Amino acid sequence: MTHGFEYYVKRVMFRLAVTVLLGMDLVEAGEKVRAGLRGREVVVVAGSMEVFYEGRASSYLGEGERLLIIKGDGSVLIHRPHGYEPVNWQPPGSKIDVKIDGDKLLIEARRVSPREVLRIIFHRVLDVRLYRLVDEAEFAMHATEEEMKRAILMEPSLIEDGFKPMEDERRAGDSGFIDVFGVDSRGNMVVVEIKRRNATTEDIKQLVRYVESVEREFGKRPRAIIAAPGIQKAAVRELALHGVEFKCLTPKRCAEVLRRGRGLDRFIQGP
Amino acid sequence: MTHGFEYYVKRVMFRLAVTVLLGMDLVEAGEKVRAGLRGREVVVVAGSMEVFYEGRASSYLGEGERLLIIKGDGSVLIHRPHGYEPVNWQPPGSKIDVKIDGDKLLIEARRVSPREVLRIIFHRVLDVRLYRLVDEAEFAMHATEEEMKRAILMEPSLIEDGFKPMEDERRAGDSGFIDVFGVDSRGNMVVVEIKRRNATTEDIKQLVRYVESVEREFGKRPRAIIAAPGIQKAAVRELALHGVEFKCLTPKRCAEVLRRGRGLDRFIQGP
DNA sequence: CCTTCCGTTAGGCTC
């Protein structure tokens, strides 16, 4: 009942050849996917599939070869061989079902709120890979709008010499929140709106709403400054129209200020 | 100079064990990635990496195990073991460089406009997979805003009894395009704005701009109807303020109408 | 090239 070493090697090679030509055995593929899900591993399945989505919208994608990625937290992604975005997906928390239906492998990802179903029918599985990935690293993003604000609070002259921030995230009636509220060297109130990209007419209008809210509250119209790396051409006329000032401020410049600030902190507080 | 069959098998198994414990040989991994890029295949690399991004913003992600996916069109995705979104990415058209730097594998994806660099340093490569995927299928999405418009054109009573659409995508001066322009049962002009999600104050304002544009053109103010599944609380007061009417219309209801329409077509024209 | 608008936007925050 025992076979020689060569026998097993040849069996494996035959199996390999069958897999390359016809795809994996679907039952085996399904088992492997299930095992990956149980272990909360990252499951990558390559194969020829149809995809049905029904939920907030609905979509159908005919048969074609793609990558299916299922993560341990229930995120699901389907990637075509081109394009940055997944063609179909399901966010974290989806419940995954795997079953064999005749000669097809069926994978469903369901979510309750909003109620959505993603159904994938594999006609052929080329490959299933399981990855147990360990990733505890912190993701640090710089030069967000939030960081630009922190840079201004740390170094108010980024807006203008003598500018003194008084409050950040000040509520402006029901218009929203003012990014930075302060006073200039002459004691005038100043409302600052920050954008990390070129300012649009909408941005100017929002700033004007803040100005009007402050005017209603204090009976005096504050200066309005929009701090952004640039301004859309169409928005330039709005500036003059509403007496809004523009201050060029790039995310990069802010990042430099913050780096310098952190450097100082380290110097002051020791290593 | 020849070895027995068993010798080679043992060598392969030893290599496999080394790979499982220590990761792939980096030079070999790099060569495989290059081969995949040359062949415009989908390249999937699992491994322990650091990631640097510098462009519109900048980010740093410390060492950890992730999946790197590079597609034939130059799209790059880095996926952590959790979450629906890639932690870092580069859109299609990026130029990919692969090189060995000491005992690290370096992969860079560059883009010119905007100038952005994504730099990935692999400290350990667990696996490299190449997939030559063929996918020519068409992606069909339903219940978009466009489809809601088609449903209204097919079944105008979705807006109100007696409504007659005259034009879709009518230009409204320089304000943009009116979704549906028509007349009601009493011959009044009607401007309809469609949203597949709850209507906002901005949506109401846009509709009012259309109304004013039509009023300038015809010397008569048209009725304004916003058709959406709901309306934001803050936008309710804007309705009365500008005399805009709200008609509840969900993407789902529109999808049903379109399905029924297609069903009728089939019935009328035969199978 | 630039702008505007849509998206199964997602994700984060507040209430």
Place this chain on the structure above:
DNA sequence: GAGCCTAGCGGAAGG
């Protein structure tokens, strides 16, 4: 949970 805003938003369509 609903409501609101931001995003390295991406992508498409129009000028």
